[in-house]
Amino acid sequence: MCTTCGCGGNHTHTHTHVDENGNLVTHTHEDHEHHHEHSHGPAHSHDSAISAERAISIEEDILARNNAIADDNRKYFRQKHILALNFVSSPGSGKTELLCATIKAAKDDLSVSVIEGDQQTSNDADRIRQTGAHAHQINTGKGCHLDAEMIRHALSHMELTDNSVLFIENVGNLVCPAEFDLGEAHKVVILSVTEGEDKPLKYPDMFRVSDVMIINKIDLLPYVNFNIEACEEYARRVNPKIQILRVSATKGEGLDKWIMWLKAQKTLATL
Numbered sequence: 001m002c003t004t005c006g007c008g009g010n011h012t013h014t015h016t017h018v019d020e021n022g023n024l025v026t027h028t029h030e031d032h033e034h035h036h037e038h039s040h041g042p043a044h045s046h047d048s049a050i051s052a053e054r055a056i057s058i059e060e061d062i063l064a065r066n067n068a069i070a071d072d073n074r075k076y077f078r079q080k081h082i083l084a085l086n087f088v089s090s091p092g093s094g095k096t097e098l099l100c101a102t103i104k105a106a107k108d109d110l111s112v113s114v115i116e117g118d119q120q121t122s123n124d125a126d127r128i129r130q131t132g133a134h135a136h137q138i139n140t141g142k143g144c145h146l147d148a149e150m151i152r153h154a155l156s157h158m159e160l161t162d163n164s165v166l167f168i169e170n171v172g173n174l175v176c177p178a179e180f181d182l183g184e185a186h187k188v189v190i191l192s193v194t195e196g197e198d199k200p201l202k203y204p205d206m207f208r209v210s211d212v213m214i215i216n217k218i219d220l221l222p223y224v225n226f227n228i229e230a231c232e233e234y235a236r237r238v239n240p241k242i243q244i245l246r247v248s249a250t251k252g253e254g255l256d257k258w259i260m261w262l263k264a265q266k267t268l269a270t271l
Contacts (some may be wrong), residue, residue: 073183106118197231
């Protein structure tokens, strides 16, 4: 039985070790090819041989188990008054740069920890640690998203302080992470102006489940063909309640409004 998703025949093992720099790193390993199915639209699998009926059954098992663990994670965060945010985006949107800029700008007001999700390397976690914040690396191997069990395992190796903020930087992917609740208070989707403004229409599930969309790299607007007003309209078409912030992580523009939002949500987490 797979310890990550509960599906029969796939064996995923998670272990944590200390790397050569003295940092804790969590790895997930799969003995067999991992199948995972998602709930929006027709059930599907990365294995073309699996039947639609079997895919639906596996999908239900995976998501039910994940959601139960996510609920446990959420209870933990609430007990400790921790604001947990799930950062999602496609690769190259500037998630890590935004996190580094946020930590530096808010270091006097917020206690921050980070869980970093990547298929390989600890490069992003190393960048986070250079800001002075604690970061725990999860390497998913072939996995294209984090799940609630991975977060629970990481939390068992972290000493999070009460009344703090936990950023969970998910694997760069606008599809699979939309399906998996990690126990976070909010999903925050980052979209950069170097991508197409129609991303909310192409990947509606992600923007539908996100409470905030951050349009990053706005300092590059004069140099790229990106219609920011259209992008915002598309996002609201998919999710009328989504909050939208315009930010340049490298130049600092818009960071003040983003940090104001963080502080407000942090206050709510303490109530």
